[in-house]
Amino acid sequence: MSESAHATTHEHGHEDIGFLRKYIFSEDHKIIGIQFMFTGLLFLLLGGLLALGVRTQLGWPAMEIPILGKILFPGSAGHRMGPDFYNMLFSMHASVMIFFVIIPLLTGAFGNFLIPLMIGAKDMAFPKLNMLSYWFMWPAIIIISISFFVDGGAGASGWTSYPTIASSTMPMGQGFRSPASASGLGQTYWLLSLIFVGVSSMMGSVNYITTIINMRAVGMSMFRMPMSVWAMFITAILQAFALPVLTVALFLQLFDKTIGTTFFLPPTGLVFGNWTTGPGGGQPLLWQHLFWFYSHPAVYIMILPAMGMVSDILCSFARKPLFGYKPMVLSMSGIAGLGFIVWGHHMFQSGMDARLGTGFMMATIMIALPSAVKVFNWLGTLWEGNIQFTTPMLHALAFVAMFVIGGLSGIFMAATPVDIFIHDTYFIVAHIHYVLFMSSMFGIFAAITFWFPKMFGRLMNEKWGKIHFAITFIAANCTFYPMHILGVGGTPRRYFEPTAYDFLNHLQPINTFISVSAFVMGFTQLIFLGNVFVSLFWGKKADRNPWHSNSLEWTAPSPPGHGNFETPPIVHRGPYEYSVPGMTDDYLPQTAAQPEGVPVPAGH
Amino acid sequence: MTQLWPVALIGVLAVAAAGYGMYVLFPGLVKPRWSYFFGVTLAIELGLFLVAPLLGWWLPKGVSTYSDSVDALFYGILAVTGVTFVGVSIAFTWALFRYSADPNRRSTYTHGSHKLELIWTAVPAAVLLVLSVVQIPAWLKVKNTDWLKQAFAKGRTEDGKRFLQMEVVGRQWEWRIRYPGSKHYAEWMEAKSALDDVRLKLPARPDDVRMVNEIHCFKGQKVLIHLRTQDVLHSFFLPQMRLKQDALPGKTIPVWFEATEANCHKEGNGWKTGVRYDADAREWKKDDAYLWELTCAEFCGARHSLMRGRVYVHETEEDFLDWLKAQEMSQGAMTP
Numbered sequence: 001m002s003e004s005a006h007a008t009t010h011e012h013g014h015e016d017i018g019f020l021r022k023y024i025f026s027e028d029h030k031i032i033g034i035q036f037m038f039t040g041l042l043f044l045l046l047g048g049l050l051a052l053g054v055r056t057q058l059g060w061p062a063m064e065i066p067i068l069g070k071i072l073f074p075g076s077a078g079h080r081m082g083p084d085f086y087n088m089l090f091s092m093h094a095s096v097m098i099f100f101v102i103i104p105l106l107t108g109a110f111g112n113f114l115i116p117l118m119i120g121a122k123d124m125a126f127p128k129l130n131m132l133s134y135w136f137m138w139p140a141i142i143i144i145s146i147s148f149f150v151d152g153g154a155g156a157s158g159w160t161s162y163p164t165i166a167s168s169t170m171p172m173g174q175g176f177r178s179p180a181s182a183s184g185l186g187q188t189y190w191l192l193s194l195i196f197v198g199v200s201s202m203m204g205s206v207n208y209i210t211t212i213i214n215m216r217a218v219g220m221s222m223f224r225m226p227m228s229v230w231a232m233f234i235t236a237i238l239q240a241f242a243l244p245v246l247t248v249a250l251f252l253q254l255f256d257k258t259i260g261t262t263f264f265l266p267p268t269g270l271v272f273g274n275w276t277t278g279p280g281g282g283q284p285l286l287w288q289h290l291f292w293f294y295s296h297p298a299v300y301i302m303i304l305p306a307m308g309m310v311s312d313i314l315c316s317f318a319r320k321p322l323f324g325y326k327p328m329v330l331s332m333s334g335i336a337g338l339g340f341i342v343w344g345h346h347m348f349q350s351g352m353d354a355r356l357g358t359g360f361m362m363a364t365i366m367i368a369l370p371s372a373v374k375v376f377n378w379l380g381t382l383w384e385g386n387i388q389f390t391t392p393m394l395h396a397l398a399f400v401a402m403f404v405i406g407g408l409s410g411i412f413m414a415a416t417p418v419d420i421f422i423h424d425t426y427f428i429v430a431h432i433h434y435v436l437f438m439s440s441m442f443g444i445f446a447a448i449t450f451w452f453p454k455m456f457g458r459l460m461n462e463k464w465g466k467i468h469f470a471i472t473f474i475a476a477n478c479t480f481y482p483m484h485i486l487g488v489g490g491t492p493r494r495y496f497e498p499t500a501y502d503f504l505n506h507l508q509p510i511n512t513f514i515s516v517s518a519f520v521m522g523f524t525q526l527i528f529l530g531n532v533f534v535s536l537f538w539g540k541k542a543d544r545n546p547w548h549s550n551s552l553e554w555t556a557p558s559p560p561g562h563g564n565f566e567t568p569p570i571v572h573r574g575p576y577e578y579s580v581p582g583m584t585d586d587y588l589p590q591t592a593a594q595p596e597g598v599p600v601p602a603g604h
Numbered sequence: 605m606t607q608l609w610p611v612a613l614i615g616v617l618a619v620a621a622a623g624y625g626m627y628v629l630f631p632g633l634v635k636p637r638w639s640y641f642f643g644v645t646l647a648i649e650l651g652l653f654l655v656a657p658l659l660g661w662w663l664p665k666g667v668s669t670y671s672d673s674v675d676a677l678f679y680g681i682l683a684v685t686g687v688t689f690v691g692v693s694i695a696f697t698w699a700l701f702r703y704s705a706d707p708n709r710r711s712t713y714t715h716g717s718h719k720l721e722l723i724w725t726a727v728p729a730a731v732l733l734v735l736s737v738v739q740i741p742a743w744l745k746v747k748n749t750d751w752l753k754q755a756f757a758k759g760r761t762e763d764g765k766r767f768l769q770m771e772v773v774g775r776q777w778e779w780r781i782r783y784p785g786s787k788h789y790a791e792w793m794e795a796k797s798a799l800d801d802v803r804l805k806l807p808a809r810p811d812d813v814r815m816v817n818e819i820h821c822f823k824g825q826k827v828l829i830h831l832r833t834q835d836v837l838h839s840f841f842l843p844q845m846r847l848k849q850d851a852l853p854g855k856t857i858p859v860w861f862e863a864t865e866a867n868c869h870k871e872g873n874g875w876k877t878g879v880r881y882d883a884d885a886r887e888w889k890k891d892d893a894y895l896w897e898l899t900c901a902e903f904c905g906a907r908h909s910l911m912r913g914r915v916y917v918h919e920t921e922e923d924f925l926d927w928l929k930a931q932e933m934s935q936g937a938m939t940p
Binding site: 084490 | 673742747847892901910
């Protein structure tokens, strides 16, 4: 820690609180943010390995897997992967990536780290609640980890966990595997784990909303906040309103599986082979409505923070103000608001009334509009800028270009007649990976490389950062872009054996190409992780403001001490005053005094 | 074609290596710029969508009365999104090229432009609004079952034809199809009989024909499927018909299609599919594009990817009834 950080600690009169309360059960938003970051990166490894498992089967179907085959499938002749294991792989890949990687990294790590620093506050409104929100992830982590080792393995009903395959259980005394073959004990653990994740996020969201509304520094009006903060604010509102519905739905399914309720069991009951469930009193479609009512806003939870941070990074390295501040705020609000009324687009083919489908279709198509406005504003930000191609900037640029592809591909699914064909095909798999990996994950890489010096007082290695970026960008495009073509050909998703079909056989070489690319992409992430860990200890030391950026966090020491700022900041302007005419420097921090001879722009 | 993927992979690596080689050998000639990196990637991606149809990596052949309108909407959206992608990518790549960092230049200090905001909000809004409205009839025609009920109230569909009804039950992991016998089939000329079957969801009769994983119908005849599942969600997906409908436990969902081409004919004692009638040669020719399949498109457990059915579209009603009677004979011999 730097000298000034120690000075801050002494000024506040804090006695030494010991290692446990400083770094483990910390109430400091920065430590909690870093805890979320390392937890998220750890699970990125797990989620990635699960994906490579999926790609192994799809690229080389029924292959005898060397070494791992003997360990993982001892009972199978030829050490081959079976469909039950495959179903677990894709289900857990999605569950881990969504709930243990992207949401913790974007909202847990960067929401926590950035919000107080960027608004000029000493910490969050509720530091103890903040600590609790991180530690509530650990029951979730332990439960989901144990689920891999229970009888029947981890949940294998898809991350969407639809009844009745997910919710059915064998009669008493018949063991924990299920007639549905995919909803044993592991599925029960999955439900429990996600309940903890949801509670963790809800605690965080309440904290963020309160902090942003109440604890902004003097002069930090709402419209002088950086886009990162606006994004975290809107995301927190989404989480606060959508998560309770998911949590309730998870409880309902948990009760169906454990104590014999029938929320999702139809009155006619079900017949599995020889075994009949009793009559139910429920409706399987109910789960889909409840689940997607959360999970659609969830996808915006997974992209909005990245959008906000990308805006800040683009401005910083284009040395140019944000193009259209208020339209950018309005469009994020539009995305979030519309995001609450489009959940039915996941259910167009579900048996829901077709006329409902029309309503959801119109709202879904309109959501393309605020997204398009954001892309145009980013282009406007780059236009006539002075673009420095640093590692964070490269990732941020990749976000913009790849989000265009992901957003445009969504329009095909939004159109209900086309959705009849491409629903549940690889076209949607392509779409989700373009917005989740090619957009959110690149946003996360941008954020980590950009704010690493502020977090740890050291810079990440630029050369290896660029190598990681270049290979990842190419390999990821090679992995996910051809999936559009697979989808157009009609390849269904979640298929263990697409080669069983005549109309799909000619597409199999594409699957192999994708799998090779996926392995290249997967192993390249080791470069990034290596860069993080080596730079932590041996990276070049960073000063307060290595990127010459304007927002408040860059006025604090690197890393900031407890309490963040040596003196409470007073804000004079917005965060995007770059290349102001009449100045020698091409940046003007928010707290800097107004330079002589430089007019104050209106409305800032 | 089957081993194209190593070629593609080597191609990508070759382009990358060539680029790097140019930089190393001729540093003055080609200055490496990140705009090239992004631009080439985006160009290759555009190229893939242009090349894919030529390589046969594209939509399966559409053979239903509504496959054309589904495909037309697909191509319309492809055009709109394609133009947008090209335009945005060019602007993006150009910005990276033209506005690369230069110590002798300053960024333009601007916070935005109201005029531009209005234009790039209004134009996409109009395009999207039009897109959302023009597709409504196509969707409702395929999926809105009220249209079916009204047709049966009149006793006929609007073009005077009746529906060929069958029941499809999805279960782990097969499709069980039940066809009314040929005697009952004849009764459907009476509107009341057909309408009753729709209302009562095709009650089971002792002379029903039962098949597994085989859908039989004939060309030019509207088929009405009473879709059910007995255990978990499945999804009835006929790629060539552009038809997909999830089967929901506890509900019977009406699903319809009408095939515009035939793909099977009688050969010996059985029917062979994957054939096309060549009108000039007046014979049936083998054609793999006429192998039409039924697949499950909603995750349903271990053998979700193995619920594979075949679609047999007979050329004429007589041929279909021939087949139906042949099944009745063989199945009748086994039922008491």
